[in-house]
Amino acid sequence: MKIEHLSVQGCNEWNEDALILNGKERIYGVLDGATSLAAADGSETGGYLASRTAQRVFEAANGPDISLRSLVLQANSSIRAEMIERGVDADDKQAVWAAGIAVVRIGEHQIEYAQTGDCMLIATYKDGTVRTVTHDQVDHFDENSRRLWERYTQEDLPPEEVRRRVYEVIKMNRLKTNTPEGYAILNGDPALERYVEHGYINRIQLASVLLVTDGLFLPRKAGEPAPAMADMTALIDGKGLAGYVDWLIANEYDESQQGLYTRLKVADDKTAIKIDFVDG
Numbered sequence: 001m002k003i004e005h006l007s008v009q010g011c012n013e014w015n016e017d018a019l020i021l022n023g024k025e026r027i028y029g030v031l032d033g034a035t036s037l038a039a040a041d042g043s044e045t046g047g048y049l050a051s052r053t054a055q056r057v058f059e060a061a062n063g064p065d066i067s068l069r070s071l072v073l074q075a076n077s078s079i080r081a082e083m084i085e086r087g088v089d090a091d092d093k094q095a096v097w098a099a100g101i102a103v104v105r106i107g108e109h110q111i112e113y114a115q116t117g118d119c120m121l122i123a124t125y126k127d128g129t130v131r132t133v134t135h136d137q138v139d140h141f142d143e144n145s146r147r148l149w150e151r152y153t154q155e156d157l158p159p160e161e162v163r164r165r166v167y168e169v170i171k172m173n174r175l176k177t178n179t180p181e182g183y184a185i186l187n188g189d190p191a192l193e194r195y196v197e198h199g200y201i202n203r204i205q206l207a208s209v210l211l212v213t214d215g216l217f218l219p220r221k222a223g224e225p226a227p228a229m230a231d232m233t234a235l236i237d238g239k240g241l242a243g244y245v246d247w248l249i250a251n252e253y254d255e256s257q258q259g260l261y262t263r264l265k266v267a268d269d270k271t272a273i274k275i276d277f278v279d280g
Contacts, residue, residue: 001106002278003028004241007271008249010215016047017213017271018055020103025061027068029103030271032119032213034185046088050097053079054186058103068103068114069198072186075101080188090188093174098187102134102211106275111209115197116184118142122210122229123201124237130230134197136214137183139226141173146222146262166264208276210236215268216244219251219261241274 005028009015016033031054033047054075061071079097083090090096100117113121118138123131145166152162176182177189184195210233218227218235236244251257252267 002276003273004276005273006242006245008215008245008269010267010269011265012269014045014048015269016045016051016099017215017269018051018099019271019273020055020058021273022059022061025064026106027058027061027071027103028106028211028273028275029058029101030119030211030213030273031055032100032117032215032269032271034098034100034117046095046097047099049082050079050099050186053082053097054099054101064105067198068105068112069196072101072103072114072116072196072198073193076186076188076190076192079186080190083188093177093187093189094171096187096189098174098177098185100138100185100213104209104211104275108203110200110202111206112200113198116186116192116195118183118214120212120214120229122212122233123206124208124210124233126205126207130233131201132229133201136226138214141170141183143222145170145264146220149262149264150222163264203277206277208274210272210274212272213269215270216248216272218248219257219263221260222262236274241272245270245272 005019007017007019018031020027020029031051033051035045035047057075057078058071080090083097088095100119102115102119102121105112115121115134118136121133123133148166148169152165177185177187178191178195184192218232220226239247249267
C-alpha cells in the first residue's frame, strides 16, 4: 500500500483543512473546516478549530470495534464540548465551528468510509473505471452562490458589496445544516446523527482510493455542469498529486484565467490523500 498526502493553504490566513493519518488503525481522511460566520475566541477561525478537534479524535482512535460513523459522532460531540468551553453558543448555527469530512479505514477485504459535506471519496479500479463513492452535499448551495456572484458582478457593484450580498445568503444556508434541506456537517449539532454517510466498498479489483477537500475540484463557471471527478483523477494520475495541486494553484493565480471561472475566493485550502494498492 502506497500513501501520498498533502495539505496546502489557500489565500486566507489559516489552513482550515486537516489530514487524518492514523497508520496504526489504517484510518485516513481529510477535513475541511468552514469559517464561522461569527468571531472566534482567539486568533484561530472556527473552521480551523473544528477540523483540528475532529483530527485529534480520529488520530487517537484505537481498536477496530468502533465504527467510523461512531467516530464522526464522537468528533462532533467533541466540537460541541470545545465550543461550550470557549463560550461559543453551540446552538447558533451561524456562530458554530464546522468541518466536513471524508475518512476511510482500510481493511483486508473491505474499505469502510464515512462522509459529510463536500469532502469526497473516489475509487479507481484496475480496468480504469472511476467510481465516485460519495455525494457532494453542498453543491446545490455552492451553485446558487456562484450564480449570485456572477449576477452581482455584472451589475457593476463594488467587489466588497458583491461579497457582502453573497455571504448574507451563505449565512442563511448555515441555518439548514444537518436538515433535509441542507447538508451534513460536523458542527456540534446532535442532529448530525441522522445524516452521516457511512458504508463499505469491497477491494475486488480496486487499484486506489482518493480523498479530497473541495479545494482540489476542477474550476467551473456558474451555470455549467460540474467537471467529472474522473477528469480530476486523470490529471492527478498524470501529474502526480503534488504536481496537480501546483498546476491548479498556478491556474488560480493566472490573470489570463480570471473571468473564465466563478471563484468566491482566489484559492481554497487543498488537502488530499491518495492510497494505491500495490500488487505483491
